[in-house]
Amino acid sequence: MTVVAIPLGEATLALRLPGEWASVPLEDPASARRAVRALALAAAGSADEGAVLRSPLVRAALAEIDRGLAAPGRPRLLIARSIVEGIALPLSILVSPLAQPVTPARLPTSQDVLDVLELALAARDDGFPPAVRPDLGRTIALRRHRVVPAAPSGPGASPAGPVEEVAGLARLEVEHWLAVPGTRRAVRLLATTPVVGMEEVIVGFLDAVVRAARWEHPARTATPSAAAAREG
Numbered sequence: 001m002t003v004v005a006i007p008l009g010e011a012t013l014a015l016r017l018p019g020e021w022a023s024v025p026l027e028d029p030a031s032a033r034r035a036v037r038a039l040a041l042a043a044a045g046s047a048d049e050g051a052v053l054r055s056p057l058v059r060a061a062l063a064e065i066d067r068g069l070a071a072p073g074r075p076r077l078l079i080a081r082s083i084v085e086g087i088a089l090p091l092s093i094l095v096s097p098l099a100q101p102v103t104p105a106r107l108p109t110s111q112d113v114l115d116v117l118e119l120a121l122a123a124r125d126d127g128f129p130p131a132v133r134p135d136l137g138r139t140i141a142l143r144r145h146r147v148v149p150a151a152p153s154g155p156g157a158s159p160a161g162p163v164e165e166v167a168g169l170a171r172l173e174v175e176h177w178l179a180v181p182g183t184r185r186a187v188r189l190l191a192t193t194p195v196v197g198m199e200e201v202i203v204g205f206l207d208a209v210v211r212a213a214r215w216e217h218p219a220r221t222a223t224p225s226a227a228a229a230r231e232g
Contacts, residue, residue, distance in 0.1 A: 005216065006076060008097050010182045012216040015095075017209060019083035024065075026075050032065050039079060064092050064192060091202070093209075094190045101184040110179035113186055114142055117177055128175065136211040142177040143210075145203055147196050172196045174203055176210045 002021040006013045024035045064077055078093040102113045102120075114133075121131045121144065128144040150170040174191040191206050 004076075004078060006095055006187075008180045008183070008187055009185070010217070011180055013095075013178070013180075013187060014214045014216050015078070015093075015209060016212045016214075017078065017080075020081040022079045022081055024077040024079060026065060026077060029065065032077065033062060036062060036065065036077075036079070039081065064094055089193070089195060091191060091193045091195075093206075094192070095187065096190065097180070097187045098185050102179075102186050103184045105184070108184055110140065110181055113179035113184060114140060114177065117179075117186055118142055121177075128173075131177070134207050136207060139211050139213065140179075141210050143175065143203075143207070145172065145174040145199070147172050147199065169194050170196050172199055172202060174206050176206065178210070178213070181215055 002017045002019065004015045004017060004021065004023050006015070022035070022039055024032050026032050075094060075096040078095065080089060080091040083089050083091070103116050107113075107116065118131050121128070121142065127148070128146050131142040131144050133140065134143050148171050171192050171194050176189040176191075177186055178189070179186050189206075189210065191202075193202060195202065
């Protein structure tokens with residue numbers, strides 16, 4: 001079990017992640033890229049270094065860094081090193097806090113934040129289906145997910161940009177939105193994996209991660225939903 005604490009102003013989001021995960025801050029792009037390459041080489045053992053660093057999975061992780069650098073706030077990239085012993089599941093989670101309040105001062109609760117976010121997401125033309133509110137027990141969140149087809153490869157193909165597809169590699173993207181209690185702000189958890197054939201399993205796994213998340217405060221600890229209830 002890996003516990004990652006992410007400060008978000010007045011609250012800290014604590015994620016309890018099964019297995020072993022690496023946390024890569026993105027304040028320094030060069031350091032973040034070195035960290036991803038080092039993780040890939042450590043996982044590959046004695047494999048050819050050049051081949052490892054050219055692999056689609058490493059290029060996808062580096063693309064996630066570019067995606068994170070374009071995100072607002074102080075994003076962090078979480079990379080799964082081992083979730084289940086003996087089973088390789090390449091998975092990363094980009095945690096991106098929104099820098100600006102989502103709602104005006106007259107709509108201060110977490111429920112207000114998610115209501116406004118749901119309307120805003122519905123107006124986007126970004127390839128995601130409409131947001132849903134999965135049954136996560138006492139935790140409230142918005143979720144969207146999609147499969148992004150592989151970009152064309154070979155002569156004439158366009159190189160992948162910061163948030164474009166990596167050539168030859170389709171990916172599953174699962175997005176959860178949580179309201180940061182007491183701030184009128186929100187944080188997005190965007191999980192990415194090339195294992196598109198396990199969509200239902202991976203979405204369920206990530207729902208469980210969000211269900212187990214906790215908001216930590218100086219004098220108390222709460223689930224995301226319990227904090228929302230106190231605000232109301």
